[in-house]
Amino acid sequence: MEVLLPRTLDEALAIKAGRPEAVPIAGGTDLMVALNFDRARPPALLDVSRLPELRQWRRKEGWLVLGAGVTYARIVRELPEVVPLVQAARSVGSPQIRNRGTVGGNLGTASPAGDALPVLAAYDAEVELASAGGRRTVPFNEFMVGPKKTVLRPDELIVATHWRFVRGPGSFSKVGTRNAMVIAVASVCLVLDEAGHTVRVALGSVGPTILRAPDAERFVAGALAAAGWWDDPRATLPAQVAREFGERVAAAARPIDDVRGTAAYRRHACGVLARRALVWALEARRAA
Ligand SMILES: Cc1cc2nc3c(=O)[nH]c(=O)nc-3n(C[C@H](O)[C@H](O)[C@H](O)COP(=O)(O)OP(=O)(O)OC[C@H]3O[C@@H](n4cnc5c(N)ncnc54)[C@H](O)[C@@H]3O)c2cc1C
Structure with missing residues (x-):
């Protein structure tokens, strides 16, 4: 060679x-x-x-x-x-x-x-x-x-x-079979764009390519706007917003069963990761 x-x-x-x-x-x-x-x-x-x-x-x-x-x-x-x-x-x-x-x-x-x-x-x-x-x-x-x-x-x-460059909080998190040296069973990146008043979510390991969750993105951006959160990060959001956001993100996943995890587990993991990511982002902006 x-x-x-x-x-x-x-x-x-x-x-x-x-x-x-x-x-x-x-x-x-x-x-x-x-x-x-x-x-x-x-x-x-x-x-x-x-x-x-x-x-x-x-x-x-x-x-x-x-x-x-x-x-x-x-x-x-x-x-x-x-x-x-x-x-x-x-x-x-x-x-x-x-x-x-x-x-x-x-x-x-x-x-x-x-x-x-x-x-x-x-x-x-x-x-x-x-x-x-x-x-x-x-x-x-x-x-x-x-x-x-x-x-x-x-x-x-x-x-x-x-x-x-996007101004606003965001995170990447993944679930694997252990904490280190691990291929993702599911991963989520969430980015809040404070200037554009948009939320972006991308999912890894739960489809043939990296997936976005446009329905969940629109839903949560709308909920933040309705609560006046973009202008005042101390504004209170209805309790069900983070949960429904997680459910909508999970619905966007197109996972398969394989040696690393079942489709059902992957879908569930996406919802949990997305919900947590949203809570972290809201807290980060409130604390900034
Ligand atoms: C022990 C171990 C653990 C790992 N853990 C993870 C992990 O946790 N998460 C993860 O995402 N990945 C992981 N990987 C996979 C790997 O480290 C990543 O995918 C890494 O980003 C590959 O980068 P590289 O520069 O080493 O690519 P290479 O191995 O050099 O190349 C990978 C492919 O990209 C092509 N390529 C590289 N550069 C170019 C270029 N400039 N233009 C065109 N084609 C190009 C190559 O031809 C090849 O097809 C792991 C790998 C190992 C061995």
């Missing part, structure tokens, strides 16, 4: 144009598992872990641009204010996995259980793709089209993901 070591993004894209069968490797925390178990034997690996363009993040005109090669450990250290993303990053694997694993790799694998992905979905993130022929930007919900399926073309690389 050849290992190709480009030093710049342009060099990597030129190689990909001539050798589309070369498989990108970033942290290798998914790919090396597949190679070790003989699930994949690509003729060539294209190491993208040294490309400076992929290792950067920056703020630009109210947007956060996160290079595909930024690791989870760096997200935790360098982006503490992006709370849901940090919570997702912290929950990935072990310190060793977080030191190597990248958001670009999570996108490349496109598992419905990928922990960074509900956060990208809740932020309405875009995925920036590049080939030798040019660049294109795809909304996250159009990038991932099925379990481990994306619209990435063989000659393209994932360069970055971007989203407009």
Whole structure:
């Protein structure tokens, strides 16, 4: 197996144009598992872990641009204010996995259980793709089209993901079979957008792709508006709002039974996680 070591993004894209069968490797925390178990034997690996363009993040005109090669450990250290993303990053694997694993790799694998992905979905993130022929930007919900399926073309690389910075509380939480080193049985990212008066909820591990819960989002944003909560976070909400929000989020899940959990358990877990996330967000804004 050849290992190709480009030093710049342009060099990597030129190689990909001539050798589309070369498989990108970033942290290798998914790919090396597949190679070790003989699930994949690509003729060539294209190491993208040294490309400076992929290792950067920056703020630009109210947007956060996160290079595909930024690791989870760096997200935790360098982006503490992006709370849901940090919570997702912290929950990935072990310190060793977080030191190597990248958001670009999570996108490349496109598992419905990928922990960074509900956060990208809740932020309405875009995925920036590049080939030798040019660049294109795809909304996250159009990038991932099925379990481990994306619209990435063989000659393209994932360069970055971007989203407009959202002011307001939010969280990522997941349920697994234990507390650490665990693949999500269900996960929920909730983001409250104080400027837009909207609520966004994304669900992981309970469908073929990451799911949003638009009915629950509209319901709770409307309930917050009716209570005057957007203007005054001390406003009291009817007690049943959080419960009904949880039920509506659970109804949006499309889980299956598998070795990690039953569909019924996953649906229930989504409802509980969503209800808790809403309560945390309301308390966080009230305390701010
Ligand atoms: C022990 C262990 C625990 C884990 N725990 C978790 C967990 O808790 N949560 C979780 O979400 N994941 C977990 N994972 C999976 C993995 O760590 C993550 O999916 C991680 O984000 C993969 O990133 P990577 O850089 O290592 O990707 P790689 O393994 O290098 O690549 C993954 C895929 O993405 C493609 N790819 C990578 N970069 C690019 C690019 N720039 N352009 C195009 N394609 C690209 C590769 O070709 C490959 O198909 C775990 C893995 C292990 C081994």
